[in-house]
Amino acid sequence: MIQLKNLSKVFRTELIETHALRQIELQVNEGEFVALTGPSGSGKSTLLNVLGTLEHFDEGDYLLDGQSVRGLSDRQLSALRNEKIGFIFQGFNLIKDYSLLDNIELPLRYRGISASERKRRALEALELVGLAARKDYHPSQLSGGQQQRVAIARAIAGQPRILLADEPTGNLDSLMARQVMELLEQINRQGCTILMVTHDPDQARRASRQVQIVDGQLSDAAMYDPLAVKLA
Amino acid sequence: MEQILYYVKVSWVSIKRAPLPYALTVFILSLGLGVFFANATFYYQMNSDPLPHKSDKLFFPMMLLVPYECADCKPPSVLSYANVQKLKSSDIPSAEAAMYSSDGYLRLDSTQLPTPVNIRLTEPDFFRMLDVPLLHGAIWPDNKSRQDIVLRKAIALKIFGSTDVVGKQLLLDDRSFAVVAVLDDWQMLPRLYDANNGNHVDEVEDVYIPLETGYDLNYLSNTQSQTFDDADYRQLATDGRSKAMHQLQYWVQLDTPAQQQAYVQFMTNLAEDEKKAGRHPSPVNNQLPAMRDIVAYFGGESGDIKAFALVTLLFLVVCLFNASHLSLNRYLSNQYEFSLRRALGASRWQLQQQMLADVLLMTLFTISGALLIGFGGTKLMNYLWPINALFARWDLTLMLFLLAITLASSYLVTLYPALRASFGALNQQLKE
Numbered sequence: 001m002i003q004l005k006n007l008s009k010v011f012r013t014e015l016i017e018t019h020a021l022r023q024i025e026l027q028v029n030e031g032e033f034v035a036l037t038g039p040s041g042s043g044k045s046t047l048l049n050v051l052g053t054l055e056h057f058d059e060g061d062y063l064l065d066g067q068s069v070r071g072l073s074d075r076q077l078s079a080l081r082n083e084k085i086g087f088i089f090q091g092f093n094l095i096k097d098y099s100l101l102d103n104i105e106l107p108l109r110y111r112g113i114s115a116s117e118r119k120r121r122a123l124e125a126l127e128l129v130g131l132a133a134r135k136d137y138h139p140s141q142l143s144g145g146q147q148q149r150v151a152i153a154r155a156i157a158g159q160p161r162i163l164l165a166d167e168p169t170g171n172l173d174s175l176m177a178r179q180v181m182e183l184l185e186q187i188n189r190q191g192c193t194i195l196m197v198t199h200d201p202d203q204a205r206r207a208s209r210q211v212q213i214v215d216g217q218l219s220d221a222a223m224y225d226p227l228a229v230k231l232a
Numbered sequence: 233m234e235q236i237l238y239y240v241k242v243s244w245v246s247i248k249r250a251p252l253p254y255a256l257t258v259f260i261l262s263l264g265l266g267v268f269f270a271n272a273t274f275y276y277q278m279n280s281d282p283l284p285h286k287s288d289k290l291f292f293p294m295m296l297l298v299p300y301e302c303a304d305c306k307p308p309s310v311l312s313y314a315n316v317q318k319l320k321s322s323d324i325p326s327a328e329a330a331m332y333s334s335d336g337y338l339r340l341d342s343t344q345l346p347t348p349v350n351i352r353l354t355e356p357d358f359f360r361m362l363d364v365p366l367l368h369g370a371i372w373p374d375n376k377s378r379q380d381i382v383l384r385k386a387i388a389l390k391i392f393g394s395t396d397v398v399g400k401q402l403l404l405d406d407r408s409f410a411v412v413a414v415l416d417d418w419q420m421l422p423r424l425y426d427a428n429n430g431n432h433v434d435e436v437e438d439v440y441i442p443l444e445t446g447y448d449l450n451y452l453s454n455t456q457s458q459t460f461d462d463a464d465y466r467q468l469a470t471d472g473r474s475k476a477m478h479q480l481q482y483w484v485q486l487d488t489p490a491q492q493q494a495y496v497q498f499m500t501n502l503a504e505d506e507k508k509a510g511r512h513p514s515p516v517n518n519q520l521p522a523m524r525d526i527v528a529y530f531g532g533e534s535g536d537i538k539a540f541a542l543v544t545l546l547f548l549v550v551c552l553f554n555a556s557h558l559s560l561n562r563y564l565s566n567q568y569e570f571s572l573r574r575a576l577g578a579s580r581w582q583l584q585q586q587m588l589a590d591v592l593l594m595t596l597f598t599i600s601g602a603l604l605i606g607f608g609g610t611k612l613m614n615y616l617w618p619i620n621a622l623f624a625r626w627d628l629t630l631m632l633f634l635l636a637i638t639l640a641s642s643y644l645v646t647l648y649p650a651l652r653a654s655f656g657a658l659n660q661q662l663k664e
Contacts, residue, residue: 049658052575054575054658055658074579074580075579075580075581078574078577078578078579078580078582079577079579081575081576081577082576082577082578083577087575087576093568093572093575095569095572097245097248097249098245106573106576107576107577109235109238110573110576110577110578110579110582111577115234154576158577
């Protein structure tokens with residue numbers, strides 16, 4: 001489903017070049033739950049951003065469903081993000097002025113889905129994360145864990161095939177973090193491929209596979225291991 | 233439609249998030265546009281064409297038929313009665329009218345207090361050539377002298393209290409005149425038929441009487457008159473038709489290029505014949521400007537208005553820069569939301585559509601503010617330059633133009649900030 005071939009990413013300033021990703025070779029199959037681990041500044045988030053097409057890469061190739069994303073136009077990349085990828089951010093990234101329902105409907109709007117269908121899907125997603133009764137609340141009225149569940153609902157409302165989570169429990173206490181992880185596992189069991197950046201070894205162990213990045217390179221232990229694939 | 237309303241809602245939410253900077257942006261833009269509107273109103277009206285279908289067919293013949301030698305003189309803009317008669321000998325024009333203006337006092341009878349009026353002394357073709365609308369009655373049929381009078385609607389209402397007064401008598405400078413017609417609402421702006429005297433910014437006259445009657449009753453011109461030899465301009469009734477007393481404006485209607493060419497030739501021939509007869513020593517110098525060009529010909533364009541046009545345009549540019557800067561700050565503070573929308577699948581084009589909703593809302597607020605400031609500005613200009621007061625009016629064309637300017641300004645103010653916001657590094661902004 002996801003294939004990175006010799007992919008590199010360099011951040012350049014006038015003075016220095018930082019090799020954020022070096023010749024990454026990675027394959028992720030459909031239905032996997034992959035934890036991306038590594039020390040701070042190792043390139044985990046950069047890799048996740050490249051996978052989410054939020055960041056361009058310099059060398060190599062990124063194939064999604066067998067199709068290279070290199071050279072896709074802004075419109076094509078937007079459509080790809082909208083239809084195939086769901087994002088969960090560490091900081092939730094909900095729009096505080098909108099109700100939960102409006103927040104969840106956001107990606108669906110850009111897909112041209114009708115209002116009734118949008119509402120149905122958003123409510124369904126809210127139902128899944130246990131917050132349907134609070135659909136008209138605003139993010140500021142919720143706890144951090146609840147906000148992250150709303151962010152997850154937003155990510156899955158569009159029924160994406162890939163969920164990219166950047167330290168989704170980073171801002172939560174342990175109880176809420178556990179709830180969020182259970183939710184992600186539930187979503188993964190329904191067939192959604194998940195790539196999650198985490199610092200927490202316990203959470204990483206709950207994934208079907210761990211990929212470790214050090215200095216922008218995948219460590220040997222993290223190379224693709226078909227036996228570790230957890231089928232949905 | 234639902235998506236458009238959504239974009240408007242998003243814009244509104246964004247405004248509510250930081251209302252003061254937005255209000256300041258709108259105010260600055262309104263100020264620049266309002267000042268620009270005030271000046272544009274005068275500029276537009278003063279440069280408008282009151283007879284667009286005809287102004288290229290009406291001409292103002294001028295000839296250097298004066299009894300002195302001058303190699304580089306412009307021909308006088310007024311003609312003598314005798315010269316007008318010579319020009320009238322041509323049957324090329326499809327209409328022609330000589331005219332001048334004077335002052336007088338009007339009243340119903342000797343018991344009423346007299347009302348000062350402006351008088352235009354002219355011929356029937358004046359009304360036909362300038363498409364003057366009649367409410368009641370008919371213009372006198374020929375150029376003969378008669379004590380007939382045509383009233384402007386407002387003066388009929390003032391004197392009689394009604395407009396249907398054809399056949400009634402009144403006193404013009406204590407001489408009895410019969411009302412033969414009342415004009416409908418008519419305000420030729422600018423009043424191009426009087427541009428040679430620089431009076432094109434004035435209102436049209438209150439009353440109209442036959443030209444010959446004006447001569448007979450010794451109505452002296454209240455604008456331009458030139459006399460030569462032993463002529464005395466005060467002896468109009470006795471000498472006006474025969475001596476070198478130049479005070480007549482003369483307009484001809486030449487409908488086709490062929491007619492215009494033929495008339496130019498006619499004027500040349502006439503000037504040469506006059507020269508041969510020893511009636512003028514100067515070189516032939518005939519001019520035939522069209523009504524469309526008459527203000528420019530006589531240099532009657534207002535320098536004040538032109539200078540203000542430039543100043544207000546520069547002021548608008550300064551306001552645009554300031555508003556754009558404020559707008560940029562607002563957009564950059566909202567950049568996170570732009571990036572989030574892009575991350576969730578909005579294309580740049582969809583963000584630009586969102587921006588168009590911002591532009592529409594800003595246009596709505598700005599045009600309201602700009603019209604208010606523009607209205608105040610025109611009042612101020614009326615106060616400072618009362619002569620231009622007639623031109624402080626907005627019509628549909630001008631309003632549409634002002635709306636287009638506002639739309640373009642709002643777009644300019646929004647365009648760059650929105651582009652900046654939608655081209656940022658997504659991941660960076662989402663982290664911030």
